[in-house]
Amino acid sequence: MELTLLGTGAPAGLPRPGCPCAACATAVGADARAATALLVDDVLLLDLTPGPALAAARAGRTLHGVRQLLLSHPHDGPAQEVPPGLPAPVRVADGRRLTLISGHRVRAVALDAPGTGYEIGGPDGERLLYLPPGAGPAGLPGSPLREGAPGAPYAPAAPYSLVLLDVLGRPDALARLRAAGAVGPTTDVLAVHIDHGVPPGPELRRRLAAAGARTVPDGTTAVVGDYRAVPDLPRRTLVLGGARSGKSAEAERRLAAFPGVLYVATGGTRDGDAEWADRVAAHRSRRPASWRTAETCDLVPLLTAPDAPPLLIDCLSLWLTDAMDSAGCWDEDRRRSGEAARALAGRTAELVAAFRAATRTVVAVSNEVGSGVVPATAAGRLFRDELGRLNAAVAAECEHVLLVTAGTALPLRG
Structure with missing residues (x-):
């Protein structure tokens, strides 16, 4: 035909x-x-x-x-x-x-x-x-x-x-x-x-x-029937961008044509914070009604689940906030002894290994924070440095990496 x-x-x-x-x-x-x-x-x-x-x-x-x-x-x-x-x-x-x-x-x-x-x-x-x-x-x-x-x-x-x-x-x-x-x-x-x-x-x-x-x-x-060069969809994609750059919308758009998507919100809920609730509601209103949502920072089991539908993680920067809290990175004694750094490195290594082992389609969002003003506090500089390392490590395991700026996606890899 x-x-x-x-x-x-x-x-x-x-x-x-x-x-x-x-x-x-x-x-x-x-x-x-x-x-x-x-x-x-x-x-x-x-x-x-x-x-x-x-x-x-x-x-x-x-x-x-x-x-x-x-x-x-x-x-x-x-x-x-x-x-x-x-x-x-x-x-x-x-x-x-x-x-x-x-x-x-x-x-x-x-x-x-x-x-x-x-x-x-x-x-x-x-x-x-x-x-x-x-x-x-x-x-x-x-x-x-x-x-x-x-x-x-x-x-x-x-x-x-x-x-x-x-x-x-x-x-x-x-x-x-x-x-x-x-x-x-x-x-x-x-x-x-x-x-x-x-x-x-x-x-x-x-x-x-x-x-x-x-x-x-x-x-x-x-x-009809002769075309076989169907676009090869990347298994893992990392979408980077600054605040209000359009990175979340880009990530959601990449999976809008696929069924059964699991949307993982790593930010959780914040009691009494009306502005945060409005942000969460705006995100939810953009998603297809058929998508499921999970609010968790326990990403490793989700990444390594076999034969699972696509996974959208938004975002790694909030995951890092939870990981640094759990590792005690803000505790002076744990930081000076090196315990906090070792605990954080271990959890980050687990996450990166899970990205490497993922067999499901994954789109992850993260903030690009290394291009702005140097944070005025030691805590801010520590978070900036750790997020830069995490982004680089996850990007190394992704076939496709995008940088979104002013609503425009720039392919960095793939």
Whole structure:
């Protein structure tokens, strides 16, 4: 089954007409995208892009053989252009199945947002799933059927060869597809409906790769089932950054497309501290509802747990605070005798060894504090030095290390 992407952008395209934002200003050349539309084996057209006949011609295809034109989502604005000779566009009712004379099998998938998804089976047995912008299949865990949507909960028979969806807008939908078995290790995940929320080019590719997805320019033709170079996701990632740099948001974004994430908060609770409670609430509100949360500094058993879902640790600097308290680093006698340093070194070595032995996906957050003013107190300087050593030791065990500054992630390794 051959698939040509006549467009890969959001319904308004990229750049958006008249939009002065930085993402739109840099969306030129191969980074410019028309509204998403897919041509399957030259006989089935999913959605319309402006000037579809010209878009097909630029891709070296023709629309003359199209026998079915399916729409996936409501369209605002002017009526869509339907080139002469194409069949009238239709939306298929949820759950309905179509068999085309070409041998393609279509099933309409109910969604948790307005619109219809389509499961396409080709004559060669390959299967793909196409979802409209801002939508995921209804009935997946954490995604109940929308009001009035008929049909049983979505249950794929096996992983698809190819899934096309709004990865950036609905990473939780991708996570639920993974949890349901619709996306497997060799499923090619293509991001479509790309809008101006993420700058095009390297940053777009980096964010998609972290979700196990990729994108292609408009006009690309792919053979469903042939692509096997799925992005290699790092097992261990360390995200560094200063205060309010965006490091926690970056770490959370890296796991938003994966199911069953365990979020480990090392800061715990602080009775009577309303400001701290507000910080914790803001963090929780950002996380997907399907994530679990543990408040603990006992990280070694979590890191070394076998066959476990992804782990997000936020953050190592608070873990170090607890470790230094436990080691008695603020006790003058223990510090002078060297007992505190030995106790802290032992606990740090255990943590680093656990990172080395981890088989689950781990994203850890830590503060980068060595670039600012030298602390005025001996205790502050000791903490700064120990955190620098801890960050360096953990980074040595991670395949991917990022530094986040001003909301921008800079890869240091990987």
